[in-house]
Amino acid sequence: MARKKIVIVGGGVAGLGLASALGRQGKYNKKNPLDITVLDRDSAHVWKPMLHTIAAGTSDISQQQTTYVAHARDCGFSYQPGELNGVERQLKQVFVKELNAPDGRRLVPERTIAYDTLVLALGSEANDFGTPGVKEHCYMIDSRIQADAFNREVRLRMFQCLGLDQQLSIAIVGGGATGVELAAELVRLTEIAESYGAQGLGSKISITLIQSGPRLLDAFPPAISEAVQQKLELLRVKVLTNTRVTAADEHGLSIQGGERIAATMLVWAAGVKAPQVLSEIDGLACTRNNQLIINPHLQTIGDPSIYAIGDCASLTLGDAVRPLPPTAQVAHQQATYLIHNLPRMLDGKRVSEFRYRNLGALVSLGEYDAYASLGQFGLFKDGYIRGKLAQLSHAMLYRSHQSNLHGFWRGSALWTVDQLNKLVRPSIRLD
Structure with a gap:
């Protein structure tokens, strides 16, 4: 057969x-x-x-x-x-x-x-919605290759900040999970780089997060959206809501109403x-x-x-x-x-239809905070959690994914290797 x-x-x-x-x-x-x-x-x-x-x-x-x-x-x-x-x-x-x-x-x-x-x-x-200049001038991070390309460029720009005493402004278009999480991780990158000796780097880098709708994370409960925005602003991320980008070019973004947002690097994380x-x-x-x-x-x-x-x-x-x-x-x-x-x-056998269970959603701001909506099930239906418990939940999702791919024992070994690497390797990519 x-x-x-x-x-x-x-x-x-x-x-x-x-x-x-x-x-x-x-x-x-x-x-x-x-x-x-x-x-x-x-x-x-x-x-x-x-x-x-x-x-x-x-x-x-x-x-x-x-x-x-x-x-x-x-x-x-x-x-x-x-x-x-x-x-x-x-x-x-x-x-x-x-x-x-x-x-x-x-x-x-x-x-x-x-x-x-x-x-x-x-x-x-990401969906550029036909916005002029996005394909030519914006980074996207939908794949491993795109994420690596952006990282290589941002590290080069950071060296320029230090060596030439230049400013680095990064504008991220899209206030969903990708844009929000990237903004927080870039802040963390800057702080760790300073701890390795890049003195004054934080004062030379600015991050702007741009959302076309009235709030960040519109798929999450409003309470999470508000808390995330407050946390990002405490991290000195400039958050712009109700701001629609109409074009991108090598010097920044044009927004509805004729105003401009100047930026050295552009990231498009809007739409799907x-x-x-x-x-x-x-x-x-x-x-x-x-x-x-x-x-x-x-x-x-x-x-x-x-x-x-x-x-x-x-x-x-x-x-x-x-x-x-x-x-x-x-x-x-x-x-x-x-x-x-x-x-x-x-084999031609009858099977039941697919059923979806909404188990909630997670957004992580790296080491700074995390937020989880609890979905339709459980003791705290439609509520949310934040902090260490939410961070742990986010980490366990990744470990569950590794276990699904590699099996329990190999997935556990990968987790152990990750923990050891945190002890012996730099906290950020420095090569």
């Missing part, structure tokens, strides 16, 4: 979690019916809620990444490097863009990968959309933000052999007015659903 080919496009929280679990289930089973392949344009995975710490340099990228090739070997699936370039649904093939070296040389020409079942888990990226390539797949229903519309079994509308999970999928459950939010929590729950049910669905 031929093994069923499952191709998972995207090695993020949802895609890699699904591949790891299904791969481990069949690794030592000689009758394993599944042949799993992960396609991703990067060479390693980083937990997306940690990208802001890598961008700031307060986490070491080499310690926090999971290399796909090694992880695929350990978990019993295959890894293919490359970027999705389209899907031929009738032939059941995905098109992969040609693979080029950093200097432009073509390493691998465009190719195809056949599938029986396709799982699209490409995640999301799925990759454009998804909207170009013929015959699949899609939202205006390129998300594929799926049914409660996580199958795309138009092709039951193609599934979509995580940020690139749009699912509206029951009588809900809005689709589920693009969060790591939703992506993890959808991956867990397919881990338990995809093999059964492929």
Whole structure:
């Protein structure tokens, strides 16, 4: 009996979690019916809620990444490097863009990968809403590569501050979790750098956080939004709400009303959309933000052999007015659903529909504070917590993610290594 080919496009929280679990289930089973392949344009995975710490340099990228090739070997699936370039649904093939070296040389020409079942888990990226100049002049931190690029540049700019006695102004557009957490981590980067001898650096760096709506973190309870803004302002972050950016250029931002915000470095962390390539797949229903519309079994509308999970999928459950939010929590729950049910669905068995449990949300201001809304369940329904308990909850989410990918014992070993590195390695990236 031929093994069923499952191709998972995207090695993020949802895609890699699904591949790891299904791969481990069949690794030592000689009758394993599944042949799993992960396609991703990067060479390693980083937990997306940690990208802001890598961008700031307060986490070491080499310690926090999971290399796909090694992880695929350990978990019993295959890894293919490359970027999705389209899907031929009738032939059941995905098109992969040609693979080029950093200097432009073509390493691998465009190719195809056949599938029986396709799982699209490409995640999301910031949405520039067509704002002029954003693509040319703003950094984004939606991926490991983008976060590392920003960190390299911010460290160079900090050296200029010290060596040339210049000012460094950083403007972050987007008052969601990414923008808020990045602002706090940049403050922490500056403080630690001063402790290593960069005297006066804090007085040379200014950070502005810009939100188009009336409050930060509009997906959180208003009490958390207010508390976070107060904390950021105590950290000397300038917070601007009800401020819509109309253009970006090499010298800063233009805002509605004709005013200007001068800045040395610009970060765009506003809005969410799925990759454009998804909207170009013929015959699949899609939202205006390129998300594929799926049914409660996580199958795309138009092709039951193609599934979509995580940020690139749009699912509206029951009588809900809005689709589920693009969060790591939703992506993890959808991956867990397919881990338990995809093999059964492929065998033609009936399974229950996906159910979402809102367990709340977390936002961390690094070492300064953390806030957690408690969701719809538990003793403190719709309440929130802050401080050490919230920081611990945030840390445990990451450890849970590591355990899901690597198993309990290896995940525990990684946690131990992280704790040892905190004792023997610098607190920020200094290379």
